[in-house]
Amino acid sequence: MSKVLMKGNEALGEAAIRAGCVHFFGYPITPQTEIPEYLCKRLPEVGGVFLQAESEVAAIHMVYGAAGAGVKCMTSSSSPGISLMAEGMSYLAACELPCVVINMMRAGPGLGGILPAQSDYFQATRGHGHGDYQCIVLAPASVQEAVDLMTLAFDLAEKYRNPVMVCADGMIGQMMEPVEFRSEGRGPPMAGNDWALTGCEGRPRRIVNSLHLAPEQNFAYNVRLKEKYDRAAREEVRFELYGDGRPDVLVVAFGTMARISKSAIDDLRREGRRVALFRPITLNPWPYAQCRAAMDAMPEGAKVLDVEMSMGQMIYDVKLAAEGTRTIEFLGKAGGLVPSPDEVAARIRALLP
Amino acid sequence: MGHIAIEQVRCKGCGRCVVACPKNLIEYGTELNERGYAYVIFKGSPEQCGGCTLCAVSCPDQGIEVYNSRDRKVFVNTTGLTEVMTHYCPGCTHGVVHRLVAEVLEEMGLLGRTIGIAPVGCSVLAYEYFNFDMFEAAHGRAPAVATGAKRARPDRIVFTYQGDGDLASIGGNEILHAANRGEKITVIFLNNAIYGMTGGQMAPTTMPGQKTTTTPFGRDTADTGQPLRVAEMLATLATPAFIARGTSHDAKGTLKTRKLIKEAFEHQAANRCFSFVEVLSTCPTNWGLSPNEASDWVEETMIPYYPLGILKRPAPEAVKA
Numbered sequence: 001m002s003k004v005l006m007k008g009n010e011a012l013g014e015a016a017i018r019a020g021c022v023h024f025f026g027y028p029i030t031p032q033t034e035i036p037e038y039l040c041k042r043l044p045e046v047g048g049v050f051l052q053a054e055s056e057v058a059a060i061h062m063v064y065g066a067a068g069a070g071v072k073c074m075t076s077s078s079s080p081g082i083s084l085m086a087e088g089m090s091y092l093a094a095c096e097l098p099c100v101v102i103n104m105m106r107a108g109p110g111l112g113g114i115l116p117a118q119s120d121y122f123q124a125t126r127g128h129g130h131g132d133y134q135c136i137v138l139a140p141a142s143v144q145e146a147v148d149l150m151t152l153a154f155d156l157a158e159k160y161r162n163p164v165m166v167c168a169d170g171m172i173g174q175m176m177e178p179v180e181f182r183s184e185g186r187g188p189p190m191a192g193n194d195w196a197l198t199g200c201e202g203r204p205r206r207i208v209n210s211l212h213l214a215p216e217q218n219f220a221y222n223v224r225l226k227e228k229y230d231r232a233a234r235e236e237v238r239f240e241l242y243g244d245g246r247p248d249v250l251v252v253a254f255g256t257m258a259r260i261s262k263s264a265i266d267d268l269r270r271e272g273r274r275v276a277l278f279r280p281i282t283l284n285p286w287p288y289a290q291c292r293a294a295m296d297a298m299p300e301g302a303k304v305l306d307v308e309m310s311m312g313q314m315i316y317d318v319k320l321a322a323e324g325t326r327t328i329e330f331l332g333k334a335g336g337l338v339p340s341p342d343e344v345a346a347r348i349r350a351l352l353p
Numbered sequence: 354m355g356h357i358a359i360e361q362v363r364c365k366g367c368g369r370c371v372v373a374c375p376k377n378l379i380e381y382g383t384e385l386n387e388r389g390y391a392y393v394i395f396k397g398s399p400e401q402c403g404g405c406t407l408c409a410v411s412c413p414d415q416g417i418e419v420y421n422s423r424d425r426k427v428f429v430n431t432t433g434l435t436e437v438m439t440h441y442c443p444g445c446t447h448g449v450v451h452r453l454v455a456e457v458l459e460e461m462g463l464l465g466r467t468i469g470i471a472p473v474g475c476s477v478l479a480y481e482y483f484n485f486d487m488f489e490a491a492h493g494r495a496p497a498v499a500t501g502a503k504r505a506r507p508d509r510i511v512f513t514y515q516g517d518g519d520l521a522s523i524g525g526n527e528i529l530h531a532a533n534r535g536e537k538i539t540v541i542f543l544n545n546a547i548y549g550m551t552g553g554q555m556a557p558t559t560m561p562g563q564k565t566t567t568t569p570f571g572r573d574t575a576d577t578g579q580p581l582r583v584a585e586m587l588a589t590l591a592t593p594a595f596i597a598r599g600t601s602h603d604a605k606g607t608l609k610t611r612k613l614i615k616e617a618f619e620h621q622a623a624n625r626c627f628s629f630v631e632v633l634s635t636c637p638t639n640w641g642l643s644p645n646e647a648s649d650w651v652e653e654t655m656i657p658y659y660p661l662g663i664l665k666r667p668a669p670e671a672v673k674a
Contacts, residue, residue: 023505025501049504054526054530055526057494057497058497058500058526058527058530059497061497061498061527062497062500062504063501064488064490064498065488065497065499065500065501065503066502066504067501068498068501069468069502069505069506073505087491087494088491091490197468197486197488198468198486198506198509199467199485199509200464200465200486205486206487207480207486207489208487208489209487209489210489
């Protein structure tokens with residue numbers, strides 16, 4: 001299939017349709033607004049439903065209703081809007097309803113700014129709302145990868161009957177890149193939705209519910225959910241290891257920051273330096289063992305550098321992976337500023353032997 | 354001539370049937386059933402009972418069946434409700450309104466293609482009582498959940514069942530916009546002027562001067578505003594809709610409310626418009642009144658402020674179409 005030049009947000013909208021999602025509920029917020037703007041034109045062409053909700057709160061509960069009725073559905077937003085969706089995310093996870101939520105992260109906290117950031121990492125990976133629940137979180141580093149991960153996102157949502165978050169940043173949403181869609185037209189509808197509420201004609205009635213007043217029953221429910229998350233941790237970890245197999249400096253970064261770090265690494269490798277990048281693609285489940293293996297392959301005294309567009313959030317997972325075996329250095333900027341390849345290269349250089 | 358059968362175990366002794374019987378053939382009992390309630394007793398003879406069914410219509414607990422002179426059942430409990438006995442307090446009319454919704458859906462042959470949405474509040478467990486596919490929604494979000502479900506399954510009947518804290522307070526935005534979009538859903542809104550489940554706090558619908566646990570000296574409207582008339586508010590929207598208010602505090606009002614609920618679902622079944630029925634209901638426990646005093650309070654205090662009737666209907670041409 002040939003490549004087309006598309007803005008990240010629009011490409012994500014198209015990717016959703018190719019993945020079979022034709023029900024979208026959302027609310028405008030920069031820098032993701034091109035997703036609803038694209039889908040409001042495209043979805044009617046494929047017999048889909050576009051609805052601009054009155055708020056992010058309503059949008060996520062519309063997703064709850066549509067997912068519970070057994071259709072592939074999604075919403076998209078950016079940081080402050082995702083905070084508002086926290087309630088619904090908890091209910092979706094609690095009721096085991098599959099859906100996809102895109103977070104085109106912008107700078108925070110509060111109203112923050114509209115420029116790209118990665119400062120919703122804690123929010124994405126440590127749960128947004130209340131209770132012991134988790135979302136699977138995918139972090140693309142390019143428009144092409146964002147498109148590819150949308151299909152995976154819907155597949156994982158269905159496989160685990162759980163919300164999946166595609167956690168990108170304003171940079172990926174706003175930039176134009178050539179992309180290739182790997183399938184034509186509207187993708188397949190949800191398969192195996194034999195739990196969905198469709199009217200009980202000819203079968204026993206069904207209930208979508210997260211109220212479990214008896215503590216033993218609620219505990220058992222939590223245990224079952226945890227088993228599901230543990231299974232995802234065993235089966236769904238995705239990452240990229242790039243550069244030298246035995247580096248003197250290992251950079252750990254995700255999304256846009258990983259891509260920028262790659263440029264720095266390429267420059268340094270051309271100088272003959274031994275450097276590498278470890279890039280988690282699944283932010284949850286996080287590739288702890290794989291990251292640790294990359295660290296263990298390093299020479300003694302080699303350094304690990306965590307680079308983020310935040311004040312340091314993923315670094316806690318990198319430290320968990322290291323389990324005290326390595327000192328983890330940090331380079332980060334927030335508020336909409338992005339460390340440049342030169343800044344990353346300079347910091348790596350300072351850590352090289 | 355007829356007779357009635359009171360299912361002792363279901364009776365909570367609220368006495369709504371005692372008041373409803375036009376011939377005073379039912380009286381409060383002194384024996385306790387296995388759940389600890391003093392169940393009512395039918396003291397009449399078949400010659401005295403006219404089989405009018407008003408006792409059964411008033412019963413919130415599906416506890417009475419009525420037979421005519423040929424021993425044929427003239428009041429049959431709906432299959433739209435499960436056998437589960439509700440957790441509602443004696444004299445609370447949630448059970449009455451549950452039954453009306455279920456009866457109407459059964460009568461219209463819609464039980465198999467209905468998706469209901471329970472709220473947060475006293476009726477949070479409505480999914481245990483309605484005998485068809487049910488969602489439990491987050492507090493106030495039922496109209497958004499209904500929107501998602503209806504847009505996903507436009508050929509299904511989708512309704513929400515919400516109380517006044519859920520709908521008029523925390524869910525104010527969701528109900529307003531679902532109505533304004535003209536979602537083809539039905540909303541059954543129970544207004545009992547108080548938060549029941551959390552133990553009797555002020556709701557947006559609490560009456561001026563009404564004592565609640567958060568207005569212990571009576572609702573001061575200078576501080577908390579006037580009671581919110583949701584039906585009137587929604588009726589101002591330009592989008593076509595069916596908006597009505599009924600009551601469940603007495604048998605006569607309940608029978609009228611049944612008609613309103615039926616019309617609401619008919620509008621949805623015809624894919625015509627958003628439909629909304631507010632139903633005034635009783636909360637004896639949190640009002641600090643007996644069930645029958647609570648009914649009087651609806652009559653005397655609530656209805657003058659929340660007048661009954663149809664506030665808005667879709668234009669005739671829309672109905673014809």
